Amino acid sequence: MSAYEGRNLIGGRWVPALSGETFTRRNPADVDDVVGAFPDSSAADVDAAVAAVAGGAAEWAATPAETRARVLEKAADLLEARAAELAAEIVREEGKTLAEASVETRRTPMNLRFHAAEAVRMSGQTYAAPGSALVYTWREPVGVVGAITPWNFPLNIPSRKIGPALAAGNGVVFKPSPLTPLTAQRLVEALLAAGLPSRALALVHGGPEPGAALAGDPRVGAVTFTGSTATGRAVHAAAGPSRRVQLEMGGKNPVVVLPDADLDRAARIIATGAFGLSGQACTGTSRVIALGEVYEPLLERVAKLAGERTVGDGRAPGVDMGPLAADFQLAKVLDHVRAGQEEGAELVTGGRRLTGDGLERGFFVSPAVFAGVRPDMRLAREEIFGPVLAFQRAADFEEALALADATEYGLASGIVTRDLGRALDFARRSRTGLVKVNQPTTGMAMNVPFGGLKESGTQTFKEQAGPTMMLFYTQEKSVYLSALE
Secondary structure (H helix, E strand, O other), X not given: OOOEEOOEEEOOEEEOOXXXXXXXXXXXXXXXXEEEEEEOOOHHHHHXXXXXXXXXXXXXXXXXXXXXXXXXXXXXXXXXXXXXXXXXXXXXXXXXXXXXHXXXXXXXXXXXXXXXHHHOOOOOOEEOOOOOOEEEEEEEEOOEEEEEOOOOOOOHHHHHHHHHHHHXXXXXXXXXXXXXXXXXXXXXHHHHHOOOOHHHEEEOOOOHHHHHHHHHOOOOOEEEEEOOHHHHHHHHHXXXXXXXXXXXXXXXXXXXXXXXOOHHHHHHHXXXXXXXXXXXXXXXXXXXXXXXXXXXXXXXXXXXXXXXXXXXXXXXXXXXXXOOOOHHHHHHHHHHHHHHHHOOOEEEEOOOEOOOOOHHHOOOEOOEEEEOOOOOOHHHHOOOOOOEEEEEEEOOHHHHHHHHOOOOEEOEEEEXXXXXXXXXXXXXXXXXXXXXXXXXXXXXXXXXXXXXXXXXXXXXXXXXXXXXXXXXXXXXXXXXEOOOO
């Protein structure tokens, strides 16, 4: 396959980086396969992009809501028509399996249609006032939104940020991950082809420098970010207290399994959450906390499912786990496997870099399951973002709750049980923003608020929700109106 030549979109023109520098993205399943070359942008490119969008945002803000909705709906139609092609490109660029990528290409048009409907639902309120005065509010766009997105859902997550931002009438400067620049460009192309004014959106490729510049630019009224907690903290600091920031960050997500659980079903739920998407999901299952006598039989079942995973190029038939997305991801996973063994945990299965049959050209690792993990171990505390699962034992429900919460993160948690009372008690007391009962920790509905507690989010604005989501992308204005006598 030929390599793609990417460009930034600034001021309605597809342009290289001002420096002329580029970076290369390679297929994580085969590093000899070059996906494309893209602009290695700097703060100067961000400055130009923000200036262009700031100059054009007023035109888009003045566009009727029905027109903004039609643009998003048309973009959804265009993406849907290219779903198969886009899925194949995501597999090649990010490393998902074709089945996983196909879910993403189906979900993204649905997101845009949902956001299109939100464009015409925005409304204000009227308030009781003394005399003949009228007091009312309306919601208006914040102006320029900076959207900084990760690589693990390169189409879905950007659509959840850019879609509502545009629906509300904002201009957007989009800074995608350098691991998935091609998919980002496809989304922008669809929005432009759907009739979005070219100065309402800018695309700036590159690494940390343009991201930091975008977060720190005072002309950007709101910054939305999904990624690691460390980077999220830097984004929040750069944005400062006077601008709104939406952060969806890391997790160390536990699943508690009670003695009354169906262990076969529990094992499938855990394996799906832990090893789907090669373990590269912010809500992926990272820890299992099993009570008493279910520990050994559950461990045996999960380890068996891990060993049965077929790891390989996501384009190949029968593969159900692709490569890790990059060399640094592989190094991080292998480092945690090594640390787990050094700290005394038992590696039950997996945790090896895979070679042979061409696998050595990619970032492939067998899914790992550890037993005997203590709360003080790195396996229990640090986000790995890979297919590594830590088993912990609890004597009773209270200890299981304490272990589940023994982390700085608070993104997602789960429980497997037939006891509805215990499930509701866990949901109430778990210090996470998302709780799953008898379901994998991965997977969320587009109309439900999503965000984490503790170090997994800002505790302010949540993603992936109707009115709650639109509050972030709009600001409320109060008007007091009286007629002159």
